[in-house]
Amino acid sequence: MPAWLPGANFIRLLRERQSLLYQLVRRDFEQRFVGSAAGWLWTIIQPAVLLFSWVFVFQYCMKVQPPPGSGDSYTMYLFCGYLPWLLFQDTVQRSTMSLTEHAGLITKTVFPSEILPVATLLSSLTSHAIAMTVAVAAVFAIQKHFSVLILLVPFYTLMLGLFALGISWITSSLQVYLKDTAQVTIVLLTGWFWLTPIFIDETMFPEGARFLVHINPLATIVKAYRKLMMGYELPPAGDLAFLVAACAGTFLLGGLLFRHLKRGFADVL
DSSP, rough: OOOSSSHHHHHHHHHHHHHHHHHHHHHHHHHHTTSSSGGGGGGHHHHHHHHHIIIIIIIISSSSOOOOOOOHHHHHHHHHHHHHHHHHHHHHHHTTTHHHOOOOHHHOOOOOTTHHHHHHHHHHHHHHHHHHHHHHHHEEEESSOGGGGGGHHHHHHHHHHHHHHHHHHHHHHHHHHHHTTHHHHHHHHHHHHHTSSSSSSSGOGGGGGHHHHHHHHHHHHHHHHHHHTTTOEEEEEEHHHHHHHHHHHHHHHHHHHHHHHHGGGGHHH
């Protein structure tokens, strides 16, 4: 890989700063639950409560049926689709403020600022892995089966990580110069959520708006999570090609923009 590409520097940075990255991830994960009696157990309690709430509301109260060909449980259809979105949202929202929150490190030391969104992503991935464990157990308990297709989920998690990191590099670097970036990001994520087929199937979108779903990498990842976790089919090969191109392109674009804007971080912060 050419040295000027963000990916080459990214791999080199991870190798050289493994200890620092570990400490940042550990600190971020611990700070999220500091002073909490349950501590990291909240990463299990929260998705479990969410799952049980959706079971009660959608399956028992509203008696919502899942879209055709998506399995027998609308609750699991919803839960499996929400998990990748939750990882993306948590990473981007918290990464956006990561540079300004660590301004002291950036202005007073020679510090690799691009590693801060990476640490946030890895911390969020820890919570995601725990929530996935809850989801897999729930799929087995509700649908009475376990599919080997779930072994392909980590690939889509990797693509999601690259995409989230690219977006995080963009928003975090812009936040240094434009203080409204965090608020704008929250607004954009709200709209993005409803353009991702989480609560409804893409066929329920207005025909003229379906192209927004088709060009949305999160929609592709959400659909892949469902298909693989609920074990009824492999994602289409065409979706995979689009996803790899979109995620890799966003990762490279975010890295290039971050590198360009990084030159002025110390002066602005």
